[in-house]
Amino acid sequence: MAQLFKHYINGRWETGVTIGVSENPSDLADVVGEFARADANQTEQALRAAADARGAWADSTPQRRFEVLDAIGSELIARKEELGKLLAREEGKTLPEAIAEATRAGMIFKFFAGEALRLRGDRLPSVRPGVDVEVTREPVGVVALIAPWNFPLAIPAWKIAPALAWGNSVVFKPAELVPACAFALAEIIARSGLPAGVFNLVMGSGRMVGQTLVDSPLVDAISFTGSVPVGEGILAAASARRAKVQLEMGGKNPLIVLADADMDQAVECAVQGAYFSTGQRCTASSRLIVEAPVHQAFVDRLRERVRKLKVDHALKRGTEIGPVVDARQLETVRGYIDIGRSEGAELLCGGELIERETRGHYLAPALFLAQPQHRIAREEIFGPVACVLRADDAEHALALANDTPFGLCAGVCTRSLKQASHFKRQLQAGMVMVNLPTAGVDPHVPFGGRKGSSYGPREQGAYAAEFYTTVKTAYTLA
Ligand SMILES: NC(=O)C1=CN([C@@H]2O[C@H](COP(=O)(O)OP(=O)(O)OC[C@H]3O[C@@H](n4cnc5c(N)ncnc54)[C@H](OP(=O)(O)O)[C@@H]3O)[C@@H](O)[C@H]2O)C=CC1
Numbered sequence: 001m002a003q004l005f006k007h008y009i010n011g012r013w014e015t016g017v018t019i020g021v022s023e024n025p026s027d028l029a030d031v032v033g034e035f036a037r038a039d040a041n042q043t044e045q046a047l048r049a050a051a052d053a054r055g056a057w058a059d060s061t062p063q064r065r066f067e068v069l070d071a072i073g074s075e076l077i078a079r080k081e082e083l084g085k086l087l088a089r090e091e092g093k094t095l096p097e098a099i100a101e102a103t104r105a106g107m108i109f110k111f112f113a114g115e116a117l118r119l120r121g122d123r124l125p126s127v128r129p130g131v132d133v134e135v136t137r138e139p140v141g142v143v144a145l146i147a148p149w150n151f152p153l154a155i156p157a158w159k160i161a162p163a164l165a166w167g168n169s170v171v172f173k174p175a176e177l178v179p180a181c182a183f184a185l186a187e188i189i190a191r192s193g194l195p196a197g198v199f200n201l202v203m204g205s206g207r208m209v210g211q212t213l214v215d216s217p218l219v220d221a222i223s224f225t226g227s228v229p230v231g232e233g234i235l236a237a238a239s240a241r242r243a244k245v246q247l248e249m250g251g252k253n254p255l256i257v258l259a260d261a262d263m264d265q266a267v268e269c270a271v272q273g274a275y276f277s278t279g280q281r282c283t284a285s286s287r288l289i290v291e292a293p294v295h296q297a298f299v300d301r302l303r304e305r306v307r308k309l310k311v312d313h314a315l316k317r318g319t320e321i322g323p324v325v326d327a328r329q330l331e332t333v334r335g336y337i338d339i340g341r342s343e344g345a346e347l348l349c350g351g352e353l354i355e356r357e358t359r360g361h362y363l364a365p366a367l368f369l370a371q372p373q374h375r376i377a378r379e380e381i382f383g384p385v386a387c388v389l390r391a392d393d394a395e396h397a398l399a400l401a402n403d404t405p406f407g408l409c410a411g412v413c414t415r416s417l418k419q420a421s422h423f424k425r426q427l428q429a430g431m432v433m434v435n436l437p438t439a440g441v442d443p444h445v446p447f448g449g450r451k452g453s454s455y456g457p458r459e460q461g462a463y464a465a466e467f468y469t470t471v472k473t474a475y476t477l478a
């Protein structure tokens, strides 16, 4: 019998109003488990529990918060192999990538355990005699955390850990595609000694559970990672009732290869950034902008490397690219491949469905030669598809890189310190990589973008305090 992944509401495991099924995208015959799905009433129970618990946790000592978060981090790291296997089975990224993600989730909890002890304030002289001014940070209150499927442990970790570190109570809604990972994380959090109601897991559709969270007057702040249209809807609804909002949405991240780049390194950056994790990363390098003198050599070498990528079951040793996460995403990605062809982009390799021992959503990584106006060069695809754009010179490459409604991450491959500095200054993105893939970030520094990619304060690192705390200024006449 399939395992049932339950909600965690007010310190208790609860069955849902209906049941959903989680399947393995590498092997559609393998059911990962069944999961509880909530309706609006059940979601509201979790919200009331979080609202009732907020005082107790907000008043807890930093040492207690440190201990809780540190224990969660330790368990995640100790169980990284087992959790990585579950993640690879449910989401489809390769086992080494999935183990690395479980480790990263643990490191994030440990980082924010330390941050609980490091929360700073200011004490300043007043302009008035005898008066002291203190600026302190307090918890925001009840935070709703709405997460996507592509990093089912790390993204929830980088939302839940800072929320708890700074004394908030949480209602966490994972994506419906990854309930087993959400449940595994919730089980670890449930054992950590938090008061009942401080952390709640509610599963179910975005339209039902997500929208109930977004519309609830009990929610003080919403942190969301996912698509642009859903993010925009959340912003409109939350702003109307003045809830705090943080959105991390799409990207169309450029990787620029200048003529002086180390070609081996540039090809490796492109392959890792564009295709690893099946290209299902908001930081994926989906636009490869190459300076004219090395364009042909780069394209030839990249095509050879992409053709040889091993696409197979996520748990199989040696697999480099796992399946696409589900049938709907596969259809979206294949739709873009058709659009690319019909608009006149040249498909250099890949793009076809592949059969393996098990029936899964396998797609050969696709590489296009495109023009800047092609939709595949402008819209986020979120799959193993990249396009190469030719630039006349370095300034043209920079202009092409910035010609996008997005601004999450950008990369440049060059041996020139001068060019590296110039591109770091001029690229319109929240994160810039030099001689590194655009995807794959550290857990302790800010994460987020500009333009259409993000909204609100940054996630991760000490900067996350801007979102998860609110500032108070106190005046005292001694
Ligand atoms: N920036 C990123 O890291 C990500 C970007 N994307 C982009 O989004 C595209 C579609 O992916 P998809 O999974 O459908 O992304 P969505 O934006 O639909 O989903 C992200 C999260 O939001 C939830 N959600 C959906 N609708 C609402 C709503 N009305 N109110 C509140 N929450 C809601 C989802 O729930 P549920 O799915 O459970 O119904 C999920 O938990 C991808 O192709 C990619 O371009 C996707 C994932 C991550």
Ligand SMILES: O=C(O)CCC(=O)C(=O)O
Residues within 6 Å of the ligand: 150, 151, 155, 225, 280, 281, 282, 283, 438, 439, 440, 441
């Ligand atoms: O590239 C990374 O390490 C993180 C990417 C990410 O957060 C995302 O795709 O949503």
